[in-house]
Amino acid sequence: MSAKLIMKQVTKTYGDGAATMSVLNKLNLEVKGGEFVAVLGPSGSGKSTFLSIAGALLTPTSGEVAIDGESLKDKSKGELTRLRLEKIGFMFQSAQLLPYLKVEEQLHYVAKLAKLDAKESRERASYLLKRLGIWERRDHYPEKLSGGEKQRVAIARAWMNKPAILFADEPTASLDYKRGREVVSMIADEVKQEGKAAVMVTHDERMLEWCDRVLRLQDGVLIDM
C-alpha cells in the first residue's frame, strides 16, 4: 500500500538568533495505509509540534512533508485548509466537540464543509455512529454525554470525510484507564476497517496494545522501540 504520510528530514526550530531551540531535528517517518502508529514522549519533547507539522497546521523550518502523496511544500493557507478537510481527520485532547451541535450534527457539519450531499452524509453518519455504539445518543448535545462517549463522537467525526490519515493528540488524556483503552481500540478498529492510517501521540504507555508500531520522540527524532 502507498504511504499515507511521509516526513523527510523535518526540522523545526523555535526562536531566532542566539536563543534558537531545535524541537525536531531531521526527523523521518513513513506511515502506510492500514498502519496505526503511536508516538510516545514526555511532556515538552515536541509531540504537539510534531503533530502540528504532520497535520499541516504548522510549517517546518526545513524538510518535507507529504500526505497521501501530496506534498505540503509551497501550499497556500487556503490550500492547506482544503487539504486538512479532505485528507486529514483530527482528534483532540478532550474531544472538543461544538457545544451547540447535536451528536449527529457534529458529523453533518464536516460533511457539509466537504460538500457531501445530504443523503450520503446521513448514511455515513449512521454507519459510523452505529459502529461506535453511540447511535442512540445521536440527538444529544455534547453536554449530555460522558467523556468516553464524547471521544467516540470525535472518532466518528474524524473519520466522517474518509480522510487518508487520522491524527490524534493525546486522545485518552481526559479519560480514565478503562475508557481510554476502549477509545484506542476503536481507533485501531477503524484503521483496519477503512484501510487508512493513524498517528497518535501520547505519554501514556499503557495504551499501546493495538498499535502496529510504537515510536519514541527523543532529541528531535523518532526512535523505534
Next chain:
Amino acid sequence: MFLALREMRHAKARYMLILVIMLLVSFLVLFVTGLAKGLANANISAVENMPAGYFAVQEDAGHIFRRSMLGEQELKVARSVAGEEGATPLSLQMSTITADAGAAGDKGLKADVTFFAVDMNGLLAPSGVKGERITNETKGQVIADEKLERLGVKIGSFITDQSTGKSFQIAGFVKNSSFSHTPVVYMNPQDWLEFRQGTAGGQGAAASFNVIALHITAEQAAELSGKLNHAEVITRQQAVSSIPGYSEEQGSLMMMIVFLFVIAAFVLAVFFYVITIQKTSQFGILKAMGTKMSYLGWSVVGQVMILSAGSLAVSLLLVLGMNMALPASMPFRLEPLTIVGTSLLFIGMSLLGSLVSVIRVAKVDALEAIGRANA
C-alpha cells in the same frame, strides 16, 4: 449559516436578550426619526412642498423670508432668466386670527396663522384643495391649512385678522401647509393689497413682496445670482433651515438619532466581541478541521444580520401600529423611503459593530487546537 443558526438555537436566552436590546434601540431610532420628520412637516411643510427649488431673497435678510423685501425690479430680472412661469412672487405675514363662535364651538377660536399671498394661476397656487378653489378674481375668500379644520373651523365660515379686523371666508382646505409651526392661509394678490392697507405702513401701493419663488436649474440660479443687485438666490434647503427654530429642533433630534445608531453598533460590537473571545479555542478547532476563515466570518455576520433585521422587523410593526393609534395632531411621519433608509443604516451600523469580531475570528490560528486540554 449551519453553525450560526444552531448556535442561536442552543443559546436562545443569550440571543433573546440581545435581540430585545436591539429591538428597543431600533424602535427608538424609528420613533425619533418619525418624530423629527413629523415636526419638520408640522413646521415648514408649506415651503418643503413648494414646486420651487430656489428662492430669491433680499441680500441682507439672512435668508429669512419675513425680513426680505423685494420689488418689481427684481421680479423683472428674475423673469428674464426663469421665464414668466418660472418666477412668482410670495408675500407673507404672520398674524393672529379669531374664528366665529359658531364655527369653533361656543368659545370661539383664536389661532396664530401665516398669510401667504400668491398668484392663484402661478407656481405657488395651493393644489389638492378640498372644497372650493379660489382665483385671482374672488374677493375675500381664502384657502387654509387643514390644521384649522382640525381646530373646528369649517368651509364657509369666517376668520378675522385680529390686528386689522379684516374678515375672510374659508373656501377650502389643503394638506401639509405649515410655516413656522402655524397653519398657512392662502389669499390672492388683490385681497392682499387690501389687507395690507389695513396694517401698519400700508405701503402696499408700489407692488412689493417678500421673496420670489423660482422654478429653475442650478445653472440658471447661478446666472440669476450674478444679475441681481440687492438680492441673492438660495436653495429651498437653505431657506428651510433658516426658518427660526427649525435647525435647532431638527439638530437636537438628529443628535439623538446619531447616538442611537452609535449605541446600536456598540452594543452589538461588545456582545459579539465577548462571545467571540469566549469561543477562541472553538474557532481554532474549526479551522484545524478545515473550516475556511470566510465561512466563520460569515457566520458572525449572519448572526448580526438576523439579530438586527429581526429586531427591526418587530420594531417596525410596533412603530406602524403605534402610528395608527396616535392622534392625527401628533407630529409623526414615517414614509416608506425614510423607513428603508433608516433600516439600511441600522443594519449597516450593526455590521460595522460586528467587524471587530470578524477580524478577531480571522486572527485565530488553527494551531490553537493542538496541545490544548480545554475547549
